[in-house]
Amino acid sequence: MRLDYLTIFPDYLAPLRLSLPGKAVESGLLELHVHDLRTWTHDRHRTVDDTPYGGGAGMVMKPEPWGEAFAALEVAPTDTIVFTTPSGQPFDQRLAEELSGRDRLVFACGRYEGIDQRVVEHARDIAEVREISLGDYVLNGGEVAALAITEAVVRLLPGFMGNAESLVEESHADSTGGLLEYPVYTKPPVWQGREVPAVLRSGDHGAVARWRHEQARRRTAERRPDLLAPSALDDGTPIERAVPADAGELLTLQRACWMQEAEANPGAYIPALHESLEDVQAWLREWDTYVVRRAGRLVAAVRGRVEGPEGTAWDIGRIMVAPDLQGQGLGRVLLEHIEAVAPATVTTYLLFTGEGSLRNQRMYRKAGYRLRSDLPAPPGAVILTKPRRQDS
Structure with a gap:
């Protein structure tokens, strides 16, 4: 998989080279390219923003650098351009799984009040476009969102995780029915007076599986009841x-x-x-x-x-x-x-x-x-x- 990042703060994306993503790059599983959007400006101030039409506070990112950047990167119809924006589709595990099947993602990291809408419209003419939001809040720029999306996507690539089984029972995974992950414990069996639940030390794998499912459901009901699939009657009525x-x-x-x-x-x-x-x-x-x-x-x-x-x-x-x-x-x-x-x-x-x-x-x-x-x-x-x- 190839990942490109267009940003005016390239150093912000340095963490891409750390930990497992960095190892995946070294092994050839991932190809990462971070690009400074100012490369495609032509004035001595390397200007990427201007005042908004219609008035209002803040500045808007100009369309010309984006258009030239897409052309220089030879963005193709088979590629996916990801615009990180608080007005986008909420990001979740299902979307991460979908994006993990793409060959190339191009992240457009906006700043200020956002990117000129014509850039998004132009992008739709040359590639698949996904406008994605991390949640109902506003960040200073799209780089943090791009990092989070990258982490969630690339860890799903075959060969990325050393033990693929670790993906199976994670929060939001299909295998758990979308439930949050159950509590986990390790040694020692007692720490600061708190004991590991006896069922986890029983050796009864069936009992452990039942306990984990019950704990996952309880945690989901308490913290994220919106994730619980509606119960249904015998005839399927929800x-x-x-x-x-x-x-x-x-x-x-x-x-x-x-x-x-x-x-x-x-x-x-x-x-x-x-x-x-x-x-x-x-x-x-x-x-x-x-x-x-x-x-x-x-x-x-x-x-x-x-x-x-x-x-x-x-x-x-x-x-x-x-x-x-x-x-x-x-x-x-x-x-x-x-x-x-x-x-x-x-x-x-x-x-x-x-x-x-x-x-x-x-x-x-x-x-x-x-x-x-x-x-x-x-x-x-x-x-x-x-x-x-x-x-x-």
């Missing part, structure tokens, strides 16, 4: 995170569901029957809420949030299924889903239901919950808890 626009349908659904609860629990005060649209909008901001839609209709939902000073209890509530779809297992699947997305700090699940809601109580007991008469519950309700399975 369970999706609720959005503010769902408030109206949630209000309608919970009133339909809790009318049944009112019939099973006469005289009990049921908050879900007395909430306004504004109330639902407010709790949507405070609870992790998930919904199921069928044919465009919101038919089921569940919510959860951390309770307690230590954040060890996961309060599960509003498990609701449209009356015409009850009895099909939707409630059970929603319960399993909301348990699975609980943060890693959670050790106990808890929920409330009506004293007279015997069908609900049967479902919860079947799922491992137990009635807790020793814990205070609202009038007319009972509380059930279930310990979260913890692997040592």
Whole structure:
């Protein structure tokens, strides 16, 4: 693979020669070329920027040096020009894998307020163009982004890593289902009073694999819940995170569901029957809420949030299924889903239901919950808890 870098600060890219990328260059696996964009200027000040048309703060990089640079480097249609810009496509592991299959990448490292848009348009005429952002923040220039993208891409090249197996279980890898990587440990077995988990020293490879998967999922749920693939029903219907626009349908659904609860629990005060649209909008901001839609209709939902000073209890509530779809297992699947997305700090699940809601109580007991008469519950309700399975 050949990598070219166009920049006004060539020294910024010196780290390319360090560590594994440097060894890959020495072995001939990589070919790196850093070019000073000022080489293609023609005034004594070597000017690469000018004021923006339309006014505004800052300066814009001029198109002429870029056009001459692309021509001098003989950029071809089979090449990929990467513009590092905060307005680009977010960079992730999938994109790194895609770029690792290219024969040549040309990084255009912008500065100031950016590069004249005509440069990007011209680049599209002569090669493939990818506008890429490291994230939702702004850097002084594109060099840092180019270094990060390079590191992520070239380590995927066959022969780059000494042990290719080290790529298999990394964060975001396809083999992990996109989960973050599990915690790792090495010797000594005890350090500053902290022990390596016993399962990792057990020699039971199956138990180790299960522990690692569970830890990866917990870490992902806690730190990057957006990476978790939506759970799905048996028919493939996804369970999706609720959005503010769902408030109206949630209000309608919970009133339909809790009318049944009112019939099973006469005289009990049921908050879900007395909430306004504004109330639902407010709790949507405070609870992790998930919904199921069928044919465009919101038919089921569940919510959860951390309770307690230590954040060890996961309060599960509003498990609701449209009356015409009850009895099909939707409630059970929603319960399993909301348990699975609980943060890693959670050790106990808890929920409330009506004293007279015997069908609900049967479902919860079947799922491992137990009635807790020793814990205070609202009038007319009972509380059930279930310990979260913890692997040592």
